[in-house]
Amino acid sequence: MSKEILPKHFIRVGASNELKYADDALKYGEALMISQPFSLNARKSIQRFLEGHGTPFLIDPETYRYFLPHKYHFKGSNKDKKIRAWLDRMSNLFPEEIRETFGKRAARVENFDALQLLEFCQSNIEIQTAMEKEDGTPLLPNGIVAPYLRLTNEKMASNLLFQTQVISTTVKVNKSSLPVVGVFYFSKDILTNNYALRQIRQAMKEVECENIAVWVDNFDEKNATEEELYSLNDLYLELSKTKHVLSMYGGMAQIMMMFNGLGSITHGIHYQLHKNGLSNGGVPAYYFYLPNLFQRVRTIEASAIIKRQGFSTQQYLKKSCNCQVCEEILSIQAAERIFNLEGNESDIVKILTNHFAFNKSLEIANVFKLTKEQYADWVLEKIQNLHLTIDEREYADLVINWVSVVLDIDLIKQS
Structure with a gap:
């Protein structure tokens, strides 16, 4: 380090x-x-x-x-x-x-x-x-x-x-x-x-x-x-x-x-993870950060993925996200409430900001708490908590590739 x-x-x-x-x-x-x-x-x-x-x-x-x-x-x-x-x-x-x-x-x-x-x-x-x-x-x-x-x-x-x-x-x-x-x-x-x-x-x-x-x-x-x-x-x-x-x-x-x-x-503050110096902007409209896939996903798609899982409130908190806003707001009828998180209204942006910052903080904190192997296992467990369609597997494959390139750990056989 x-x-x-x-x-x-x-x-x-x-x-x-x-x-x-x-x-x-x-x-x-x-x-x-x-x-x-x-x-x-x-x-x-x-x-x-x-x-x-x-x-x-x-x-x-x-x-x-x-x-x-x-x-x-x-x-x-x-x-x-x-x-x-x-x-x-x-x-x-x-x-x-x-x-x-x-x-x-x-x-x-x-x-x-x-x-x-x-x-x-x-x-x-x-x-x-x-x-x-x-x-x-x-x-x-x-x-x-x-x-x-x-x-x-x-x-x-x-x-x-x-x-x-x-x-x-x-x-x-x-x-x-x-x-x-x-x-x-x-x-x-x-x-x-x-x-x-x-x-x-x-x-x-x-x-x-x-x-x-x-x-x-x-x-x-x-x-x-x-x-x-x-x-x-x-x-x-x-x-x-x-x-x-x-x-x-x-x-x-x-x-x-x-x-x-x-x-x-x-x-x-919201989703700006990269920037072209020739342009400006970047707002949270129409996207939801899906922590199982470590990426932002179109809100309607994130809602559909969560709905297909059939999570109860407690299952959502255990298998997807247990941040404060998820615990207090989103985990109850999660798919429907995620679907309604489109737009730039103040209350929506506040929810998205809390949710996003919590998950980025967790991803960073785990670097300093876990070994590379444990981190890779945590990533794989988060992915496997979701049943994904063939098209949605692209999100998971991308994360698995990051683990392979950066941590030099092959998750393909495990997944």
Whole structure:
């Protein structure tokens, strides 16, 4: 296991509607990962929340957005597009290459001289340490998350050099006692590009900080190939020898990678287990997290699966989920009540948030309570508690494959 530096379980919050449900998620999560543009836009409400709960947190700078083509600096249709106001506001706190180009073109790493690089890192630290308690004393995060950009095969050498310089400079100018978290955000195809991945792995090992956050762009575990899973698993295993490793977005497959060195996992307040940096959004409408299959499933399908089992209330709690909302609300006529969990009404989202966060917390906690073999047995037992149709077996086969790739345990013979 990796060394204990950061909390194991982060809940991501990037908007007011997500902060609204953070109370429910943090019954089970340990800490918050807060969007930096959001922290500037809603500082007072975030400060009140953090002080009132004593919640550990990190702030995600999201500076990669400034290095994207300018069309991603806007939202809305071409006929009615508007500048992303939160990012525009944050850009004014950064050096000229970002401040003067946002909404016009991508920021270019070659235009950052030594002074602009220094200003970039210093400004980022100032933003993350600017929150205060009601009495005016500092309200500090668990660490300083360094600025970052998105690494692709294009201009890899110069962008990777810039990224390592940003992390090193952040370490040097950080006058607080807070540890620095360096971020490596890269496109998914790099996982299968051995040359590019070797470059990134070497840079990760050499940067002068003990914490590395990894974000593989739009790494949807349900659609990941075995090669991609093996590659990411091996990256965490190697990196954890010298660093505490945090996944910026992750689901069950990466939770199992905590057996192999991943130290902390981050997921959205609702279902955000992966993200494409070029787009936004993700709400709980029309999906239910089915803990037997460790995945979110269309609500109508989840309802049909549970209905076919013929569970009594106690059987549902024993064989599917015994979280608080299931015990108090969903387990009584479970199929019907799950069927009615479609939409974004506040009471529905509250139920889904509690249910989802409980199950992610259980999956993480069991990594630290069970051996790999016991964890695999627990996963298999959860699956076997359901009678699945041939089509539904695809969900189970996917989880079994995760166990095979990540834990190196063959459940096919047992299932």
